[in-house]
Amino acid sequence: xxxxxxxxxxLKKHFPIRKGFIRRTAGYVRAVxxxxxxxxxxxxxxxxxxxxCGKSTMGRxxxxxxxxxxxxxxxxxxxIMKLSKSQMRDMRREMQIVFQDPYASLNPRYxxxxxxxxxxxxxxxxxxxxxxxxxxxxxxxxxxxxSYSSRFPHEFSGGQRQRIGIAxxxxxxxxxxxxxxxxxxxxxxxxxxxxxxxxDLQQDFNLTYIFVAHDLSVVKHISNRILVMYLGxxxxxxxxxxxxxxxxxxxxxxxxxxxxxxxxxxxxxxIILQGDLPSPANPPKGCVFHTRCPLAQDVCREKVPEWxxxxxxxxVACHLV
Amino acid sequence: xxxxxxxxxxxxVEFNMxxxxxxxxxxxxxxxxxxxxxxxxxxxxCGKSVTSLxxVRLLTQSARVTGKIEYQGKNLLDLPExxxxxxxxxxxxxxxxxxxxSLNPVYKIGAQxxxxxxxxxxxxxxxxxxxxxxxxxxxxIPRPEDIMDEYPHQLSGGMRQRIMIAIAMACNPKLLIAxxxxxxxxxxxxxxxxxxxxxxxxxxxxxxxxxxHDLGVVAEMCDRVAVMYAGQIVEQGSVDDIFFNPQHPYTxxxxxxxxxxxxxxxxxxxxxxxxxxxxxxxxKGCRFSPRCMHAxxxxxxxxxxxxxxxxxxxxxxxxxxxxxxx
Ligand SMILES: Nc1ncnc2c1ncn2[C@@H]1O[C@H](COP(=O)(O)OP(=O)(O)OP(=O)(O)O)[C@@H](O)[C@H]1O
Ligand SMILES: Nc1ncnc2c1ncn2[C@@H]1O[C@H](COP(=O)(O)OP(=O)(O)OP(=O)(O)O)[C@@H](O)[C@H]1O
Ligand code: SF4
Ligand SMILES: [Mg+2]
Ligand SMILES: [Mg+2]
Numbered sequence: 159x160x161x162x163x164x165x166x167x168x169l170k171k172h173f174p175i176r177k178g179f180i181r182r183t184a185g186y187v188r189a190v191x192x193x194x195x196x197x198x199x200x201x202x203x204x205x206x207x208x209x210x211c212g213k214s215t216m217g218r219x220x221x222x223x224x225x226x227x228x229x230x231x232x233x234x235x236x237x238i239m240k241l242s243k244s245q246m247r248d249m250r251r252e253m254q255i256v257f258q259d260p261y262a263s264l265n266p267r268y269x270x271x272x273x274x275x276x277x278x279x280x281x282x283x284x285x286x287x288x289x290x291x292x293x294x295x296x297x298x299x300x301x302x303x304x305s306y307s308s309r310f311p312h313e314f315s316g317g318q319r320q321r322i323g324i325a326x327x328x329x330x331x332x333x334x335x336x337x338x339x340x341x342x343x344x345x346x347x348x349x350x351x352x353x354x355x356x357x358d359l360q361q362d363f364n365l366t367y368i369f370v371a372h373d374l375s376v377v378k379h380i381s382n383r384i385l386v387m388y389l390g391x392x393x394x395x396x397x398x399x400x401x402x403x404x405x406x407x408x409x410x411x412x413x414x415x416x417x418x419x420x421x422x423x424x425x426x427x428x429i430i431l432q433g434d435l436p437s438p439a440n441p442p443k444g445c446v447f448h449t450r451c452p453l454a455q456d457v458c459r460e461k462v463p464e465w466x467x468x469x470x471x472x473x474v475a476c477h478l479v
Numbered sequence: 480x481x482x483x484x485x486x487x488x489x490x491x492v493e494f495n496m497x498x499x500x501x502x503x504x505x506x507x508x509x510x511x512x513x514x515x516x517x518x519x520x521x522x523x524x525c526g527k528s529v530t531s532l533x534x535v536r537l538l539t540q541s542a543r544v545t546g547k548i549e550y551q552g553k554n555l556l557d558l559p560e561x562x563x564x565x566x567x568x569x570x571x572x573x574x575x576x577x578x579x580x581s582l583n584p585v586y587k588i589g590a591q592x593x594x595x596x597x598x599x600x601x602x603x604x605x606x607x608x609x610x611x612x613x614x615x616x617x618x619x620i621p622r623p624e625d626i627m628d629e630y631p632h633q634l635s636g637g638m639r640q641r642i643m644i645a646i647a648m649a650c651n652p653k654l655l656i657a658x659x660x661x662x663x664x665x666x667x668x669x670x671x672x673x674x675x676x677x678x679x680x681x682x683x684x685x686x687x688x689x690x691x692h693d694l695g696v697v698a699e700m701c702d703r704v705a706v707m708y709a710g711q712i713v714e715q716g717s718v719d720d721i722f723f724n725p726q727h728p729y730t731x732x733x734x735x736x737x738x739x740x741x742x743x744x745x746x747x748x749x750x751x752x753x754x755x756x757x758x759x760x761x762x763k764g765c766r767f768s769p770r771c772m773h774a775x776x777x778x779x780x781x782x783x784x785x786x787x788x789x790x791x792x793x794x795x796x797x798x799x800x801x802x803x804x805x
Pocket of ligand 1: 187191207209210214
């Protein structure tokens, strides 16, 4: 495999729950609760899991946009947890994030040109003519007319705004892009345009993607490897093909069996999970999935399953695998 | 068929915008047979919700609705509001996308289900309470006795959607209109809700009009499908017709644009270029022509009507089907 770009060890983010008049801490939301990951240069790592399982928090923690509670993050061999605020800001030239809601993440009072120039100004890159040129070429590269640089966000459709968000992330020429539900708000026809664009850009600029989404068909399509999360923990990690061909974790199996397939002749055995997601403020003991797991045994209720390689390059955390 | 549950003919909905009327729904016709699930699919803004709201007459005053919505020999558009109120929530009930906005936050769950029953049925509050509890059990709510006494905000999204289904099904309706009932939910919860809806329609023979933009949900749930684009139905047919013999370029475009989860090998997606037009700027001729790769001069000038494809039920609104029909 190619070189390691990002190495994450035991990453945790616990948000304090504050109560009462003096805002004392009454407990913690364990949004991310122990993530170990290696991300290789040039790959796309997909991250899936139900709403609230900590996907976005993990993505933001990796850039220290939310400060991790504990853990280690090495980016290109550098321990970024040790960086000062301003060093971290410089580091983010190489690590960019694109959010789900393309509208909320664009400043409505900035023209598109200003929006795209701003990151370069912050990092004191290029003179103003060169910045303008770069803005124009980036717009062109994401399939927008360069003349759009004088327009404002409200003049654009959802798909166009998402292209603008992607262009903004790209102007600094990053190595790693964290894409947090980049196509969730888009209609299928526009969604497919943006997915194709992301694939082309990855080729052209040698980008590494962490692609967060809840649509498993999209994640399978775009990812080389996929991480399945549940309540802030890792359940399974494998190559995209292997995960779909041979899901090992009972949660992954249920998740995959729940995806409706656009083919009326495919009849599948569906694993219906009972109940709702437990609160991450009070996660179940033992295996966090045991309250909804159709296979749970006594050991699952008592002991946290170990994260281990069950097959070649196929990691899983389950007592019964 | 004479005994369709609902027979919609040439439904038009226009909105008054700054003095002018614009069509959001134009010349829409379809039938729903007893016990069947009809899917209404299409991208955002193509008129799915406006159509469903028109059926139960819940559109705003600024809307002008014409055509025929035949239900049990009557045109719903001609009924006095009082009669419509008897039908709505009783014989024809609705579930909407956002369960939080459709439940009343200040009433307990039990009271909300009972209210529907008391409104439409001649029963005592006690009986209504009992039947409400039964409904909660039917839709698989855990601890139903406790939940009767709780408020909507205390429940998860999936539970709220099940409560909505309980309310919608309380009076044993002939037709359930479900507008994106699972779009806001996670796949595992979506699977629970779809399973529940399937069971209900099978056990009680309820017909369902299922509105969604998810072709996977359509394939799984529907007997027949109507594909909407820019306020019109552009193709309709059995679920097999639509998935295995799609005719209209828009239907084909939708099917090619989605990633195939069961594909062995990765294929590049084929997007439909462009966007759904706003109702104020509908293109002339075929409404899909600006985005259609087969569009001819005739397509850009002249609206196609419906042409029959391979069977009487399979219709496509595309000039390319004219030749095939003849
Ligand atoms: N700033 C915050 N303060 C307190 N709790 C938070 C904060 N941000 C997130 N959380 C909680 O952390 C958990 C994980 O949230 P996160 O947004 O990471 O989930 P997600 O997997 O991205 O979900 P979704 O699919 O809905 O986007 C949730 O329970 C959420 O309520
Ligand atoms: N009250 C209204 N006044 C004016 N235009 C309206 C009104 N309600 C809806 N429209 C317009 O009618 C068209 C159809 O809207 P509708 O809500 O039916 O779309 P939809 O197919 O349900 O989309 P979605 O998938 O996003 O729910 C849209 O262009 C919308 O902007
Ligand atoms: S009528 Fe013409 S423009 Fe419309 S869908 Fe058919 S080929 Fe395309
Ligand atoms: Mg998120
Ligand atoms: Mg709608």
